[in-house]
Amino acid sequence: MEYKEMRGLLHIYCGIIFLFILLCGFTINVNTAWKFYGTIKLEREKTGGPHDSKPSYSFIILIPSLPGDIAIRTRFRTTFLNLTAWTQREFQDVDEEFLNFKVMFIVGRKENTTTPVKLIEEMINHDDLFYGEHLIETGPRLRYKILWGMRRSLEEFEYKYLVKADQDTLIDLPHLAAGLSTLKRDNVYTGFCNLQLHDKYMGTSYCQGGGYVLSRDVIEKIVAIDTASPDCCIEPEDGYVGWLVRMASIKHDISDEMPQTSMDIIHENFAIKPKMLVLDKWFYHRHNRKSRKRGPDDAGLKMAFDCINESDVFCESREYTLVKHAPCTCQWKGKPNPKRKGIPVA
Secondary structure, X not given: OXXXXXXXXHHHHHHHHHHHHHHHHHHHOHHHHHHHHHHHXXXXXXXXXXXXXXXXXXXXXXXXXXXXXXXXXXXXXXXXXXXXXXXXXXXXXXXXXXXXXXXXXEXXXXXXXXXXXXXXXXXXXXXXXXXXXXXXXXXXXXXXXXXXXXXXXXXHOEOOEEEEEXXXXXXXXXXXXXXXXXXXXXXXXXXXXXXXXXXXXXXXXXXXXXXXXXXXHHHHHHHOOOOOOHHHOOOOHHHHHHHHHHHHHHHHOOOOOOOOOOOOOEEOOXXXXXXXXXXOOOEEEOEEOOOOEEOXXXXXXXXXXXXXHHOOEXXXXXXXXXXOOOOOEEXXXXXXXXXXXXXXXX
């Protein structure tokens, strides 16, 4: 009897100890579990089940971003890349098919850090964050973020074009959507491409990284290239993509001249001129080449966006006269024209 009582007490003590260990383990690892949940949300399975199909879009907008740039991503979501934030008259000539797009913010991890809690919360609340924990956030590795983003876009979605833009670029969504609808479907790599790689890569031209466009078939050929070759270590990121396109074009004999003829679709070194604003491009990149300073929160980008969307008239010419403390008004050939008042915004 005494043996049975001792055995019963031993079972009770073991049970209490087990529950205590389990509770401690749960408490210690709650933050890890939270992080794991947020990461899994974005690091989804690369292929779905037998009955799953990929979401389909006309184009993907790929934007490299830093973990702490939450405010910048929020600005994109609420302004440039939000259809409802634009005056709807701006889309009057845009094919509805090209108003169906997907944004991909490509985010890596800062060296010797864990995933920030705020970033995890943002992952849970938004489906446009694509987080690669193995992507260490340093300047020289930006090219690998872009290449990783290209691979993810193919794995996750069906689309016609991939648009790459920087965080210090105003994306003119109405002009971008209308312009993409006029492009051919295959073998497209275009933007401001009058740039040349140096040294042994001379003769390879590429498109300026503030904003460029590639068709899906070119992306597919790029990701199939063996990037383990030592010849692939090119800076900056846009030059690296140009080199990849060149290698793809040679391997697949898809073009004698890649990239395509440069298109006048990006305003480089964008700045607001006194009393005058012309917005006739797809991208407006605030980049001061002399000082090498970039300013994603530049007031000029916001002013340009507000000028289009808060004006009391619709300016088909996209030429505006800036009036202090008042909405922009239309102008004609750089000069205010009282007879050209534009079309009232509904």
